[in-house]
Amino acid sequence: MPDKPDRNAIEVVNVSKIFGSGEGQVAALDTVSVSIRENEFFTLLGPSGCGKTTLLRLIAGFDFPTAGEILLYGQDIAPLPPFKRPVNTVFQSYALFPHMTVADNIGFGLEMLGKPKDQIKARVAEMLKLVKMEALAGRRTSQISGGQQQRVALARALAPQPKVLLLDEPLSALDYKLRKEMQIELKRLQHETGITFIFVTHDQEEALTMSDRIAVMSSGKILQVGSPRDIYDRPAERFVADFIGESNFLKADMVGVSGGRATVKLSSGVEIPATLPEGFNPNGKVTIVVRPEHAQLSAAGPAASLSGTVENIVYLGTDTHFHLRLAGGEAFIVRRQNSRGASDGIVQGGQVGLLIGNDAAQVLKD
């Protein structure tokens, strides 16, 4: 990993975007603030309609915020038109110019910046090489495949060396295998160019694999910002836990807090430690989340955190899912990696104990 100095490339400060007026008005973004660091692969993740694309469009300049500031290295760019922002976009539909060749597409930005011809030519050659498209420089964009168009769109956006590259679900039109390849390719490009990437997606797996940090969005708000591991292991809200990966939700009572960690009492009366979202100090009833692979099965008995009945066993090759019904009535899934060897005697309909380890539970804000 290269050094990531804590310098912000983009700062979004209290940005709101309201569409429509009067009764029919909709807040696509509601007082959103987020900082994106230099050289970072930053992902805006959320379901459709969460405001992620709106935020990207505001940074690109295709739309203007109703309120708030967007700073690019400290300068407010929110009022600038797109052609005055050193920010380039890779569009979901690629938007390659159909009447130009691959090379002319890639050189377009530099040409508009008024760069000398030989410099453009050299840079275009360099970009063609970077995305491995040298052989197709003279082709029309309608004569190349979807994956190749994707590469041209990337090269075109990277050629003017933008301060920030915006990517609007660029992989969604590709088939599965190509998408996997492009994920790795994008990481490589980001690494080699050192340009800050802001990537928009609704695909949690894509976000987890590629990002340095992820912002999870819902209904025009950013719910949580953190590394993929933070987001996965320590989701702050139920929506985040639910949207990313599989989750078990349990009701519990707060017992106490010490050193930023909580102790909660489960429905069985057993007390377990749990981590708290930053700055959150609840009392009384709370919901905790436990990932299916963070809990273990054991023999039923007093040593277990909880107990329940095995309702279903789903064998998936690499691992097995045990669907439990807990004594308190809640459903709970345990995922266990398979190994070769004798069966452990857990059968459908049997009673089992459930162990929730010291670092497995997370208290949610709601």
Next chain:
Amino acid sequence: MASNFSIKHQPGFTAIAATCFIVLYLPIFVLVIYAFNAATSTSEWGGFSLKWFQSAWQNTQVIDATLLSFQLGAIAALLSTVFATMAALATTRTASYPGLTFKYAAINQPLMVPEIVTGVALLIFFSRIKIFTGYSGLGYLIAAHTAFCIPFAYLPIRARLENMDLTLERAAADLYATPWKTFRRITLPLLWPGILAGLMLAFVISLDDVVITEFVKSGGQDTLPTYMLGQIRRGITPEINAISTAFLLLSVVIVTLFFFISRKRD
């Protein structure tokens, strides 16, 4: 829906279709045949000859009228296409707003108002201007033709613009192109087939007009159609057939070109 229903197999359909085509094409066919008549009649065949084409070719009035038609058509087509392009850009590159439909209607006014009404209105209007200014040149005809050609030029240009992906213009702006450069480098090249189609359609429409031209023209400003109309009043010779045939050929060529250009994709 009955998928095996075919209108072709309804009783009488073939007869109706055949009648329609005969009514449409037979008169034109007869007109073309008699253009090659050696006799001085448009109904009695006197052998094959090209003499009426020759005589039309040497008729200075025909030549003058043809030249005027072309001149007028070219200028009106150019001007109306420029206006139509601007109108099409203004009415498609915008979010819908109250009054937009009214603007469409206003642009297409010449398609809805009967030509004779426009003709009379222009006659009265221009005669006032003539009295005040003393000017009686080609300007009146150019203005009138430009106005009624605009909707015809507008339609193919607007159709082309509506099919054009707005993201392309956004991508150009994202790549540092100013609005003018975006128009020059992206919108205009992609719009070009629509503009050419509009230009040709406008030219044909101008070339063909009789009613408005008849009312607006000053003395000695005969276009080919108004000249032909004048000649017919004095009795028809196959020379008119010959001129019509040449005119027909020209229109067919232009309309065919229009068809291919407007079908061309990127």
